[in-house]
Amino acid sequence: MFDLLLEADCPMIDRHAMDQIRRDNACMSRMWHRLGGNILCLIGSLMLVIGPFLPWAKVGFMSGSGVEKTGNEAIVLTALGVIGVVIAVTSLITKRNLLSLVPLLVGLVGLGLSVYDYLVLRDDPLTASLGAGIYVCLIGGVVVLVSALLSRLKRRSR
Numbered sequence: 001m002f003d004l005l006l007e008a009d010c011p012m013i014d015r016h017a018m019d020q021i022r023r024d025n026a027c028m029s030r031m032w033h034r035l036g037g038n039i040l041c042l043i044g045s046l047m048l049v050i051g052p053f054l055p056w057a058k059v060g061f062m063s064g065s066g067v068e069k070t071g072n073e074a075i076v077l078t079a080l081g082v083i084g085v086v087i088a089v090t091s092l093i094t095k096r097n098l099l100s101l102v103p104l105l106v107g108l109v110g111l112g113l114s115v116y117d118y119l120v121l122r123d124d125p126l127t128a129s130l131g132a133g134i135y136v137c138l139i140g141g142v143v144v145l146v147s148a149l150l151s152r153l154k155r156r157s158r
Helices: 002-009 015-053 066-070 073-096 101-123 132-158
Strands: 055-059 062-065
Touching: 002 073, 015 066, 015 073, 015 101, 015 132, 055 066, 055 101, 062 066, 066 073, 066 101, 066 132, 073 101, 073 132, 101 132
Parallel strands: none
Antiparallel strands: 055 062
16 A cells, blocks of 8 residues: 555655665564564563462462462463463564474463463352463463464465
8 A cells, every 4th residue: 555655655666666665564563473473472471470470369368379278280370381482582583483383382382381270260169369470371371372373374475
């Protein structure tokens, strides 16, 4: 669309310049798609790292983090988040999408564990209310999963 406006406003621009503008726009678009997916993966993975240490359950003035409430499951979420962060940062540094299957697995397993823990805590009679940590993990899992799915869909469409 920008190309059409540019051609209409400046009929003196030659075809070579317009072709160069189109190539530059396509290159920038690909770069932002790659960066956007990796940045989303990084943000979601950081949420998976931080979430287990935030309060997951509250009873009055007392709260319990994911590590205190679930133990190993929270450690697995943190480990998944660290793996996602390493993949996202490495992809950003090398300017390549590395191991596209790994973020997909991080998102699936992270979201699955978070949903399971959410359901267990929600039905626990000793839990008065749920804390922010479980929601941070849920959102982080969704963000990583969506970024991985978008990355895979873009790769297949090329």
